[in-house]
Amino acid sequence: MAAQIEPAVTINDLPITFQVKYLGCQPAKGLWGIKHTRRPVDALVAAAKNLSQGEVLPLVKVEVSKDGLSFTPINAKKSDKTVYTFKVDTISYGVQDLVYTKVFSMIVVKDDDLKNGVPFDCHAFVCESRSQARQLTYALAAAFQEYGKKVKEENKDNPHGIKKKFAIDLRTPEELEQESDDETEA
Template structure:
């Protein structure tokens, strides 16, 4: 399912992608390609500088309505098995990179965001098998955001007294424009 083209709907979730994990780096803002570009450049440069024979870890990335599951499939010798879950509420942005079109990146708002002096934003990046796979991953996260938005609206209309309501000030974004469209807009702003 992950290698098909076209839009993804909530009914298509969960969808699993096998990708190479570029890693994570601090981001300077909540959402926008301007906050993922530099971290992605740094992670790609680090990946290109890996010693001969050393490769990026391969991970299984599963997009669900609740968030993103990340689990190591094949790891480097210097790293432990990784199994991480990013709740949909902690993901503020996702995009297919405009320079490295096989790269998908997302911004996570860290739990310790309230602690002074710590950067609350973290960019995670993944290399997909193709440009279309990166696009499909972006569509999948958009479908999860769409479902989350629907659930928040339902909570506002008829809150369940037993369930903690999600933050109503939550902002998230998914950039569904093609890399060419994003680049054209950035050029007009310059």
């Protein structure tokens, strides 16, 4: 089998835009890890499969920049042209799903006052291909890397300050599945 070339994205490629379908948003029970995107993605995919005839997932333009990720509905009415923006410091995790390999999902820390009790949301997008989902993951990784450098510089001046954590999972769906299988056997 031929080696697959990774669609790597660097900070020099940002901002980068993708046209994808928005699966939606579900509460997530944790800050990072595929275990915290699994249930939300499964629920969103099930809801998408049960859309009534003629109903489709909204097409959105996703832009990843060094500042974070934003998306805008493409075919929405003018009144629905809301731009959803997530700063890089509010995104704690991003991954290409291991079951639905065309799905990219991310966990966002909500900045409301936690009245509903769940501080994390999982947003999911259906890409045109596995490769596009992977490229979107790499784009967010590049933004995280740039943000990490910035935080490191800031921490030099304040060594006892709060350390921010975030994660991007660059393992392939096959590697993630292998880890999942290993955990169930243990």
